[in-house]
Amino acid sequence: QTGANISPGSQSARTPVTSQPSKKVNNLFVRADTNKQEVYVGEQLIYYLNFYRRIRLWSNISHEAPSFEGFWVEKLERKQEESMKVVDQLQYYVLALEKSALFPLKPGKFVIPGTRVGFVINPFDGQQVIASTPIEVMVKPLPNQGKPENFSGLVGEYDLVAEMGNSEVINENKPGTIRIAVTGDGNLKSINDLNFTEQPNMKIYKSKTEDHIETQSRIQGKRVFEYIFVPKVPGDVVLPSFSLTYFSPKEKVYKRLETGQKKVKVLPAEGQTRIANVN
Numbered sequence: 001q002t003g004a005n006i007s008p009g010s011q012s013a014r015t016p017v018t019s020q021p022s023k024k025v026n027n028l029f030v031r032a033d034t035n036k037q038e039v040y041v042g043e044q045l046i047y048y049l050n051f052y053r054r055i056r057l058w059s060n061i062s063h064e065a066p067s068f069e070g071f072w073v074e075k076l077e078r079k080q081e082e083s084m085k086v087v088d089q090l091q092y093y094v095l096a097l098e099k100s101a102l103f104p105l106k107p108g109k110f111v112i113p114g115t116r117v118g119f120v121i122n123p124f125d126g127q128q129v130i131a132s133t134p135i136e137v138m139v140k141p142l143p144n145q146g147k148p149e150n151f152s153g154l155v156g157e158y159d160l161v162a163e164m165g166n167s168e169v170i171n172e173n174k175p176g177t178i179r180i181a182v183t184g185d186g187n188l189k190s191i192n193d194l195n196f197t198e199q200p201n202m203k204i205y206k207s208k209t210e211d212h213i214e215t216q217s218r219i220q221g222k223r224v225f226e227y228i229f230v231p232k233v234p235g236d237v238v239l240p241s242f243s244l245t246y247f248s249p250k251e252k253v254y255k256r257l258e259t260g261q262k263k264v265k266v267l268p269a270e271g272q273t274r275i276a277n278v279n
Contacts, residue, residue, distance in 0.1 A: 027053065027054035027055050028092075028119075031049075032047070033048045034112070040249050041104050041155070042103055042142070042153050042186075042247070043103070043155045043156070045101070045137065047068070047098065047102055048098070049066060049115055053093050054090065056121075058121060061095060062118045062119070063116065063118065064117075069110075073103075074187075075099075076099040077099070077216050082095045101215075101219045111136050113134050114131040114133055116129050147254060154186070154246040155246060155247045156185050156187065157185045158185075158186065160183075160242070160258070161259070162178060162181075162259035163179045168262075168263075170231065171267045172268055174231075175228050177226055180225045181224045182224075183222040184222075185220040188211070188221060191223055193206060195245070199240055202231045202237060203229065203232070204239075205227065205228055206228075210223070212224070231266040236263055237263070237266050238263050239263075242258070243258045243259070245257075
């Protein structure tokens with residue numbers, strides 16, 4: 001559905017726990033919810049705005065864009081069609097107007113303001129407007145205990161997997177590739193690079209980044225980093241371990257993931273022959 005004077009209408013995959021519905025007007029109301037009342041800085045919070053009605057409307061439903069000051073916002077997918085839900089033993093048509101993943105930027109008590117929703121029941125009465133109630137969210141600072149030096153601020157639940165592809169045997173001074181996938185639940189797009197120790201016998205640099213991220217119930221999926229490495233000497237060469245550090249809200253601790261070292265067989269440069277010294 002499209003908007004009128006004030007933009008349109010997913011029902012939540014999880015049961016929301018905050019806020020109260022707006023005052024019912026002519027057997028309809030609007031409700032904003034979040035899936036949590038308390039989160040850490042950087043932890044994913046899901047916001048829902050749903051419109052409930054028991055009557056036929058003359059116009060499409062329209063609404064203001066919610067204000068999320070203090071949060072990084074990623075839009076989530078929502079159903080365009082209405083669903084049915086029973087509230088106080090009465091059956092309502094429910095239209096999802098907004099669904100977003102919010103990532104708090106700093107600690108403190110935040111209030112997500114109510115959002116106005118407009119509709120027309122009878123063309124002779126003009127547009128009516130109701131508003132959702134504000135939502136209060138407490139954002140906790142990340143603990144100092146155990147915080148790694150130069151911590152990037154990544155929060156969520158993640159895993160790390162490395163793939164060598166066909167680069168386990170290459171020639172000296174020729175490029176090989178290693179792909180490392182970060183999978184998990186959280187703000188994957190905020191991961192700009194992985195940590196590794198430079199090697200004296202090879203050059204390593206990031207080539208590209210690919211995203212395979214789902215935006216249905218929440219932000220989750222994987223971000224894949226491709227690194228190019230160029231060995232400078234022949235022989236058995238060991239690639240460094242790539243690592244990622246993050247804070248786990250579930251376990252309330254900082255965690256470090258590592259790929260482990262990968263061995264590469266490097267052949268002499270093409271056209272060169274290595275002659276061993278003979279005593």
